[in-house]
Amino acid sequence: MSAWSANQNGGRMSRAYAITAKAIAAERARVDDDLDRVDIASIIALDELELADVKPHDVKIRVLVVSAEHNIAHAALADTVNIADLRGGKIYPGNSAVGEVTEVGPDVTRFKVGDIVLTHCNGAPDAHGYPLRIWAYDQPDSVGWYAEEAVVGDWQLVHAPLECGLNLWEIGALPLRAPTAYHLWRRAEGMLRVKLPQEGLSTLNVLAFGGGVSELFLMLARHRGHNAFFCSGSPERRTALESFGIVGIDQKQFNRFADRTDVKAFGKEVKHLTAGTGMHIVCDMLRGPVFAAGIVAASRMGVNVSAGWQLAMMVTYNSAGASAKQITLDHTHYETLVGIEAATSLYGSVFKPTIHNEIYSFEDLPRAMAEMQANQQIGIPIIRVADDMPEAVQPLIP
Numbered sequence: 001m002s003a004w005s006a007n008q009n010g011g012r013m014s015r016a017y018a019i020t021a022k023a024i025a026a027e028r029a030r031v032d033d034d035l036d037r038v039d040i041a042s043i044i045a046l047d048e049l050e051l052a053d054v055k056p057h058d059v060k061i062r063v064l065v066v067s068a069e070h071n072i073a074h075a076a077l078a079d080t081v082n083i084a085d086l087r088g089g090k091i092y093p094g095n096s097a098v099g100e101v102t103e104v105g106p107d108v109t110r111f112k113v114g115d116i117v118l119t120h121c122n123g124a125p126d127a128h129g130y131p132l133r134i135w136a137y138d139q140p141d142s143v144g145w146y147a148e149e150a151v152v153g154d155w156q157l158v159h160a161p162l163e164c165g166l167n168l169w170e171i172g173a174l175p176l177r178a179p180t181a182y183h184l185w186r187r188a189e190g191m192l193r194v195k196l197p198q199e200g201l202s203t204l205n206v207l208a209f210g211g212g213v214s215e216l217f218l219m220l221a222r223h224r225g226h227n228a229f230f231c232s233g234s235p236e237r238r239t240a241l242e243s244f245g246i247v248g249i250d251q252k253q254f255n256r257f258a259d260r261t262d263v264k265a266f267g268k269e270v271k272h273l274t275a276g277t278g279m280h281i282v283c284d285m286l287r288g289p290v291f292a293a294g295i296v297a298a299s300r301m302g303v304n305v306s307a308g309w310q311l312a313m314m315v316t317y318n319s320a321g322a323s324a325k326q327i328t329l330d331h332t333h334y335e336t337l338v339g340i341e342a343a344t345s346l347y348g349s350v351f352k353p354t355i356h357n358e359i360y361s362f363e364d365l366p367r368a369m370a371e372m373q374a375n376q377q378i379g380i381p382i383i384r385v386a387d388d389m390p391e392a393v394q395p396l397i398p
């Protein structure tokens with residue numbers, strides 16, 4: 001089916017996924033506000049969108065590949081804020097994509113027609129480059145990339161590193177997760193080194209809990225020569241990381257930290273694995289029950305970093321205990337524009353993502369989101385948007 005159709009104004013329409021406040025309300029009513037029963041696939045629906053005019057600094061892209069991202073689940077569940085409602089009743093989600101440039105505005109110098117590019121989700125950099133808001137989420141008027149075509153500002157694009165050794169699906173897995181992992185790592189390492197300088201301790205113990213961002217975080221830690229531990233419930237994902245020398249810990253052996261006994265047993269296992277030291281750096285993108293496990297696992301002077309709250313937004317901890325152990329808790333968000341370029345330069349050499357075994361079609365995107373939320377995937381979920389791929393990426397399709 002063609003992506004395009006002429007609209008009444010003579011403009012161009014593109015198929016794009018939308019999340020509406022109306023669909024959220026209907027699904028919430030159906031399940032009596034029980035978020036565990038919400039069917040995300042019934043909320044994310046195909047829509048048509050009129051593309052904006054290409055302004056002097058804009059680039060039009062044909063979207064080739066996207067990956068499923070959790071903030072779409074947050075938007076559909078309305079579990080953080082009801083972002084669709086706050087943005088007037090409808091959002092067009094999707095904040096990472098690989099695309100082909102099809103048109104450039106007259107003032108665009110970095111890109112030309114035919115280039116293969118990545119989008120990023122830093123929606124509005126603050127004075128220091130960190131995002132005030134996220135593209136296709138809380139950035140006003142931002143239109144996402146779960147669409148067949150899009151018009152974006154040139155500042156939102158990075159050249160895709162087609163020679164990096166990754167295939168197209170692996171490249172598509174990284175635009176959101178790699179910069180996040182890169183940012184988490186440089187923050188955690190910087191804070192740890194204020195307390196424990198390199199000359200006193202060169203090799204760190206680094207722990208992260210399941211998920212794509214955490215996997216990349218550990219690849220970076222391992223690349224820098226540290227001991228890395230991956231606590232996940234998925235045997236496939238643990239096996240994939242073991243090939244990088246990253247030690248797997250089965251989270252289900254500790255009942256996903258359902259009660260204090262499980263957390264204590266996990267603490268004991270961590271002590272065993274680290275010869276009594278514990279983890280100098282912990283990455284926890286989930287919170288909820290995972291948070292207590294991360295605190296127990298921390299070494300003296302440990303640093304706990306997070307940019308996610310997949311299981312819970314609120315945490316409580318014993319401030320006296322954390323002070324005595326001198327633990328630092330840090331909260332990060334997406335990267336700066338410079339950091340995004342730096343993270344992209346590590347595709348293939350450091351970041352080698354694990355991909356889910358099904359590549360979803362564009363029409364199956366809602367199912368990909370639902371299966372991600374239900375934790376049924378064994379790697380990062382990828383959605384093929386374009387049927388016919390440009391020549392430049394054809395050799396990269398497995």
Ligand SMILES: NC(=O)c1ccc[n+]([C@@H]2O[C@H](COP(=O)([O-])OP(=O)(O)OC[C@H]3O[C@@H](n4cnc5c(N)ncnc54)[C@H](OP(=O)(O)O)[C@@H]3O)[C@@H](O)[C@H]2O)c1
Pocket residue numbers: 069070071176177180209210211212213214231232233234237251256285286290307308309310311332333334335372375380
């Ligand atoms: N602020 C930012 O800039 C930013 C950027 C990217 C992501 N995030 C957030 O970070 C979080 C993780 O993102 P991601 O892309 O890494 O996710 P992901 O690749 O989809 O992984 C999520 C992982 O969480 C683990 N998990 C699921 N349910 C669990 C449970 N009940 N208990 C323990 N572990 C469970 C699963 O691993 P196992 O089954 O293997 O244990 C799953 O693979 C999301 O909330 C996302 O929104 C934030």
